[in-house]
Amino acid sequence: TPTFRIAAIPGDGIGKEVMPEGLRVLHAAAKRFGLALDVREIPWASCDWHAQHGQMMPDDWKEQLSGVDAIFFGAVGWPATVPDHVSLWGSLLKFRRQFDQYINLRPVRLFEGVPCPLAGRKPGDIDYLVVRENTEGEYTALGGVMYEGTDREIVIQESVFSRHGADRVLRFAFEAARSRPRKHLTLATKSNGIAISMPWWDGRADAVGRDFPDVSLDKQHIDILSARFVLQPQRFDVVVASNLFGDILSDLGPATTGTIGLAPSANLNPERKFPSLFEPVHGSAPDIYGKNIANPIAMIWSGALMLDFLTEGQGAGRAAHDAIVKAIETVLAQGPRTPDLGGNASTTALGQAIAGLVEAG
Numbered sequence: 001t002p003t004f005r006i007a008a009i010p011g012d013g014i015g016k017e018v019m020p021e022g023l024r025v026l027h028a029a030a031k032r033f034g035l036a037l038d039v040r041e042i043p044w045a046s047c048d049w050h051a052q053h054g055q056m057m058p059d060d061w062k063e064q065l066s067g068v069d070a071i072f073f074g075a076v077g078w079p080a081t082v083p084d085h086v087s088l089w090g091s092l093l094k095f096r097r098q099f100d101q102y103i104n105l106r107p108v109r110l111f112e113g114v115p116c117p118l119a120g121r122k123p124g125d126i127d128y129l130v131v132r133e134n135t136e137g138e139y140t141a142l143g144g145v146m147y148e149g150t151d152r153e154i155v156i157q158e159s160v161f162s163r164h165g166a167d168r169v170l171r172f173a174f175e176a177a178r179s180r181p182r183k184h185l186t187l188a189t190k191s192n193g194i195a196i197s198m199p200w201w202d203g204r205a206d207a208v209g210r211d212f213p214d215v216s217l218d219k220q221h222i223d224i225l226s227a228r229f230v231l232q233p234q235r236f237d238v239v240v241a242s243n244l245f246g247d248i249l250s251d252l253g254p255a256t257t258g259t260i261g262l263a264p265s266a267n268l269n270p271e272r273k274f275p276s277l278f279e280p281v282h283g284s285a286p287d288i289y290g291k292n293i294a295n296p297i298a299m300i301w302s303g304a305l306m307l308d309f310l311t312e313g314q315g316a317g318r319a320a321h322d323a324i325v326k327a328i329e330t331v332l333a334q335g336p337r338t339p340d341l342g343g344n345a346s347t348t349a350l351g352q353a354i355a356g357l358v359e360a361g
């Protein structure tokens, strides 16, 4: 079997606390299922590399990552010392773009035993996949401030969508919907107000959808779609969205399942030309850092997605993924729990409990 080379970047804040638990569980799964992992930890973060060198990563970061199969990423951001746009554009957003990780997969699921903030919902009512466009859209550095400092100050920031970029994420989302029992795809749109790019997105979805007559397509404006995430979550199966809409939906969705501390993500370059990146949806949470109370499940679940992707969903990798998800299910049903889910267990205790279950089988 091949050795998978993994770059582990804990980052800032609770990234440093959840990463050890993510790695603990990965190593437990690797041991049980006979996977070979070669993990290298890299201190590229606001509070490490940036504090010493004035930038988030060394200039030759790409060369340093050559030969790496995947990046396991905690979270970066320490706004007390480095402005957020500097730390994020110097790190995570660079990886997404330079490694063409154009798919951001963010599963949302209500687990057995987790109190749901929505009244009357049970597991199964919330179980959908957000497919977020991850390289273009509303996230650009295109624009500027004019007449700066005067009372006529103007700021412009462009959004950029390409046919190549939209079609490839739409195709991926249609394929994902096709592979699921309900075969239903929701497109997040806003073609009433954002009257150039969003009608265009609707048209691209219709065009790509011609190859998927077996998948039902529902276009919803982002405002009412957000309301339905709360009021009618059972309507959703796969949801495809532009970069910003997908970002917002992928915090809202997990919030309806009890905590954002569970939500994993897979930033994929499906062609495997570049390494893909696996990380929690959440950030560095400076407000709880240093207490060892962050929920490590998002990090641990992201590790499971990584093993599945590295092995193309086959054999030992799929088995390891399934064992980790099963251990997460068990811990969520029986405890221990971190404070975000009403418990008083530590980050470390959760990692140990999940790793123990994975190892024991």
Ligand code: NAD
Pocket (backbone or CB within 6 Å): 014, 074, 075, 076, 077, 078, 079, 084, 088, 092, 260, 261, 262, 279, 280, 281, 282, 283, 284, 285, 286, 287, 288, 293, 294, 295, 296, 298, 340
């Ligand atoms: P955040 O996700 O870090 O925190 C939001 C809230 O959720 C906080 O109250 C936090 O305590 C709580 N929370 C987050 N993760 C949790 C966990 N695992 N367990 C328990 N509670 C958890 O979002 P924010 O406050 O907007 O951002 C803080 C910093 O993180 C900023 O610098 C931001 O730019 C950065 N950020 C980074 C990433 C990333 O690297 N992927 C993602 C989001 C935010």
Ligand code: IPM
Pocket (backbone or CB within 6 Å): 088, 093, 247, 281, 283
């Ligand atoms: C996420 C994060 C990032 C994003 C930020 C930190 C730039 O919120 O991964 O969801 O907006 O993509």
Ligand code: MN
Pocket (backbone or CB within 6 Å): 247, 248, 251, 281
């Ligand atoms: Mn986000």
